[in-house]
């Protein structure tokens with residue numbers, strides 16, 4: 579079992595974010611990134627994995643359910659994130675779980691955790707948790723399984739982002755498990771402002787962290803997503 583230093587932070591390398599959260603996510607935590615369609619969840623998560631491998635020497639696994647891995651790689655290449663190259667170098671692994679759905683939830687979990695072990699990954703993305711859990715019919719099974727995954731990631735010191743698709747106007751995330759599974763809850767919110775689509779970012783919860791409590795603007799350029807550190811009043 580590895581020993582986790584409680585104060586250790588895992589930098590995201592996402593422009594504007596780390597300074598708002600004392601340098602990064604606490605190691606071994608599960609971070610839920612919730613937002614509507616097109617709010618930037620996939621770009622955000624990719625940057626966490628990409629920066630981990632290219633800047634911080636941490637290998638990562640990206641489990642994709644919503645887009646197939648080929649589409650994900652193509653879209654991310656627009657920002658200069660060459661996932662294919664990193665995969666060939668053995669620094670990351672993109673796992674396409676669409677094809678595994680027939681095997682049920684436990685087969686998917688086994689596959690993801692096995693891949694993490696294989697490359698000794700320290701970062702994990704599950705995009706999205708909503709789709710991942712849709713393979714599960716039994717509420718009890720679902721809660722037990724999430725508990726198990728949570729404990730396992732914690733002991734291995736794997737820092738994980740799970741994305742959550744929130745339908746427009748929804749008051750809750752609709753997962754029913756966020757209270758215990760999420761050490762952190764980040765939200766990306768789309769809105770129309772002056773006939774323009776805008777996205778804002780809020781840290782709703784981050785255990786063990788003195789974090790920003792303000793809304794911040796989110797912008798996407800040809801270099802990816804960034805959080806504008808000054809606040810919206």
Ligand SMILES: Nc1ncnc2c1ncn2[C@@H]1O[C@H](COP(=O)(O)OP(=O)(O)O)[C@@H](O)[C@H]1O
Pocket residue numbers: 613614615616617618619620621622656657798799800
């Ligand atoms: N190359 C690009 N340049 C600028 N903005 C982009 C680019 N690619 C995607 N976007 C913006 O990002 C959005 C998609 O972000 P994504 O992370 O896939 O959202 P989500 O995963 O939350 O559905 C698009 O709807 C678009 O607004």
Ligand SMILES: [Mg+2]
Pocket residue numbers: 619620644705
């Ligand atoms: Mg997405």
